[in-house]
Amino acid sequence: MKFTPNRPSFLNARDGILSADQNLNAGANRCAIWTVFARHGMGVSAVGNDGTTHTAATDLPTDCGGTCTFSINPTSASYAAAGGTGSVTVTAGAGCDWTAVSNSSFISITSGSSGSGNGTVSYSVSNNTGTSSRNGTMTIAGLSFTVTQAGTGGGGCTNLISNPGFETGLPPWVTSGQVSRSTGAYPHSGVAYAIINGVNSSSGTLYQTVTIPSGCANLSFWLNITSSEATGAAVYDRLFIEVRSTAGTLLATLATFSNQNEGTAGVYVLTGPYNLNSFAGQTVRIQFRGTNDITLPTSFRVDDVSVQ
Ligand SMILES: [Ca+2]
Ligand SMILES: [Ca+2]
Incomplete structure (x- = not known):
């Protein structure tokens, strides 16, 4: 016959004290009790049988000032x-x-x-x-x-963009002007992303050359715009999503963004899809082109570009 010890935990004690306070004082001391226990690693997220890991006294119910993650x-x-x-x-x-x-x-x-x-x-x-x-x-x-x-076009489409997330450097992306690859704080995925502009009086282009197939021809990408321009300001800084010939002739502008589309740094928006079927069979540049005016810069961050 096995013996199973009765071993109430510190968390049981915490809950018992909270229960007693609820019964005797209608919970008047509830948050004070939580705070004391949280200081010893026994806040709302604590599990197990003891409080050997001490955490900050912020592990509290939200009505006691705790924060939710x-x-x-x-x-x-x-x-x-x-x-x-x-x-x-x-x-x-x-x-x-x-x-x-x-x-x-x-x-x-x-x-x-x-x-x-x-x-x-x-x-x-x-x-x-x-x-x-x-x-x-x-x-x-x-x-x-x-x-x-995936679509029904032969069991799914594969991305025709090489190095779509800028993880292996810039090539085969081609850049000119104010465009950089960053491994800073704001990738959409991986560690790297492209930044177009972000500098006053600048322009920059970023493109890759792709042969557009018949079907599986949708451009999408993740875009994060931050700006020093005031919210509600007029359009001063722009990003154009373009299709150009291999010689650089503009064939189509798929979309235009500006400082008015600014968001929070690192919070990307899935942008597209833009249908490229009208270019099927053609080899074209998929180009991002940004411009900034003379003051209050805007950064256009691009990551995880897809044509499929
Ligand atoms: Ca990336
Ligand atoms: Ca500006």
Whole structure:
């Protein structure tokens, strides 16, 4: 016969004291009790049987001044054209509320559209009957979850852009003027990204030459714009998304962005897709071209460029 000791933990003691305070004082000392325990590593996120790891006294319920941090796992998923289902685990402190929202018509949240503390978001991806792949996102607990789905064009498209995330240097990207590769604080993925402009009275171009296939011809990329121009200011600094011939002749301007599209540093926006089917069979430059005026610079950060 085995003997199982009765071994209440320090966390049991914490919860007992909170319970007693709730019963005797209607929880009047609740936050003070949490604060004392949090100083000894036994705040809301503590697990296990003791408080050997001391953490700052900020591991508190939100109504006692604690802050919520969220993480999701995984952060992306890929599907064949036939679609499928998946789930994302949300990790959050107790009492930390969150929501999940689909930003794309082909992604449906089937359960877990909101929660408090740890939870799971389940979703389904509908069939992609187009020949080209498509990208979509969900926003979960304020974080971006990315879905990539292949089209029916021969079992999926592969990215025709080489070094799409600038991870191996700049080549085969070709640059002129004020364009740099950075391994600073704001990659979309990996460690590197491109910065166009960010310097007064500058212009810069960044392009790569691609032969556009029939089908699987959508340009998309991640863009993050920050600016010293005031919010609501007129358009002073611009970024043009262009298709040019191999000789540099402008064939199409797919989109234009400016200082008015500025966001938070490091918070990228999935941009596109822009359909390139009209260039099928042609070898063209996919070009980003930025201009900054004489004052208050704007930086156009680009990462993870895709033609597929
Ligand atoms: Ca990158
Ligand atoms: Ca400016």
